[in-house]
Amino acid sequence: MGELLLMKGNEAIGEAAIRAGCQAYFAYPITPQNELGEYLARRMPEESRVFLQAESEVAAINMVYGAAGAGARAMTSSSSPGISLKQEGISYIAAAELPCVIVNMVRGGPGLGSIQPAQSDYFQATKGGGHGDYRLIVFGPSTIQELVDLTGLAFELADKYRNPVMILGDGALGQMMEPVEFPAMDEVTLPLKPWATTGMKGRPQNVINSLHLDPEDLDRHNAHLQEKYRAIARQEVRYELENQDADYFLVAYGTTARVARNAMHKAQGEGHRVGLIRPVTLWPFPDAAFAKVLDRARAFLTVEMSAGQMVEDVRLAVNGRAPVHFYGRTGGVIPSQQEIYEALIKIIQGGEKA
Template identity: 70%
Template sequence: MKTLMKGNEAIGEAAILAGCRYFFGYPITPQTELPEYLARRLPEVNGVFLQAESEVAAINMVYGAAGAGARVMTSSSGPGISLKQEGISYIAAAELPCVIVDIMRGGPGLGGIQPSQSDYFQATRGGGHGDYRLIVLAPASVQEMADLTGLAFELADRYRNPVLLLGDGVLGQMMEPVSFNPLPAGETVKPWATTGCRGRERNVVNTLYLNPEELEAVNHRLQEKYRLIEARECRAETYCTQDAEIVVVAFGIAARIAKAAVDGARAEGVRAGLVRPVTLWPFPYRMLAGVLKRAKAALVVEMNAGQMLEDVRLAAEGCVPVSFYGRTGGMLPGSRAVLEQIRLLGGKKYGHYVRPA
């Protein structure tokens, strides 16, 4: 049975079904419905909801609960995620599983409360200090908000790594029918967790290594894990790419807008297609490169000034020209404007940057 829910609420219910019993966070638009939902639901399943005194406090509470082996989550938007960066780096270094939700708003600075995709760099480049990575999942519908939440907890446990669910304010606020599938409740035994050491050697959660050789060994281990994740966990959706001469690349709500533009182009006889990365890290470089080698041009559509654009250019490796169309500050790209950019490329008017209409 399907239920009409906001994206933020769908994340909350999916988290509970995935076995999350601890949430620590702080309100910020446009994600506040998520903690509001969990404040009601978690006590019903003997879980713990705590509104922390700050984002810094919240992420360190996540650190503690994750270290004890609990399935735990926090959420925020751009400015709040910025405040959590030190704690996120600690959690990644300690190799602790948790889920972090970022429902993006316009930036930089305090920005505005309208939807945006301006946190791409922050999410995919680590954001905090040191050489670490987050697995980053980008839903494009309320149903995916639910489905990818379950996957996020699964991947977090599998790789002992924080997973970031990166949605925009449109997806967080919009309502769509959603169904909830049975989700794995997670590992029942986590031998590394700090659950008391009676009868065994104690476990220590630590990220401080004064011996440089020891710290380098830790970094080598982390990088090996990240290479494994890159090899196993790349995800993307393709649409009409088999014969596409113009490949549009977009994620999140921008991908849904771009899909409508691709349909419009096809109706006019322009062979357009769409690639939607679902994992922003690891980014599907190899898959995208294969699609682009069969194309004549690529168009990146984002709700920012061109952040994923860098990854698409890396995937293209110069084999096709890569153009960009974006809106910033909380403005959404329109499907007609995207269609016009496809028409321009279809007329062989290639470029590297097209200013928003």
């Protein structure tokens, strides 16, 4: 680890990608993630790597397909509407089992929406935003340091499982500044990729494709993908569980988890036994965190910057064993500590039905 720098979230992803050995980044501008493209436009040439501004989001994601197919560590980024445009390409990449990192710094939706922070792309990110049966590994970082750490891990897991990894941030996380440390430049050993299209040179042809016209063949390919997703679900779940012995649990990820933690502290200060479950991987979802507390938890309150998306996964994890409540704001409004605290107190006092 090196010295501390004060970085915006968007810039921090850029530098972390460079440290992780990202060899190609394909940009198309959209607020509120433009600092990432700006940063890499300056830094990638300094490191003799590829920065390319594509003519559209669709072009950028297909450039990622090409670069990843040729064995490079590749990344693209956008914000909500731009990520919607990339979905066809993401489905192809998942089908062709290509490793890459896709960053979504979410803004208020639907439609053009706003440029303020939101978490309303959770369904799209975790349930397969494009067509077909596929999964992305999805990270929901909540500090700039975690953005840095998870960007490194994203490249690592993408290669390990030959699967696209999405970093699901939000505009606030992209714009805010915090002190961070980066891993050293030469810390990463890039894995061998014998499947990549690097020129035949004495080996049989490698083909990267997502077309399987024979139904039996495609059925087998899907079975193989599902087996891989089950392995990821077994091995890559990450979460933070605070105050495991609590009676009530707040559940939140990303920026919202920061505010939820403050609300938890306020409630604890008033003598309430409140904990926090913070999923770090949004897919695979950390059911295990809930299993640890279900025996004594009286209720859960999920807080999101959406109309209620992750709350569905919380209900699946809780499986009817305790009431699961929801509090959310949309459009770019960040729920305040006070709002969350009041929603929580209502539940504790028994005035709210799930």
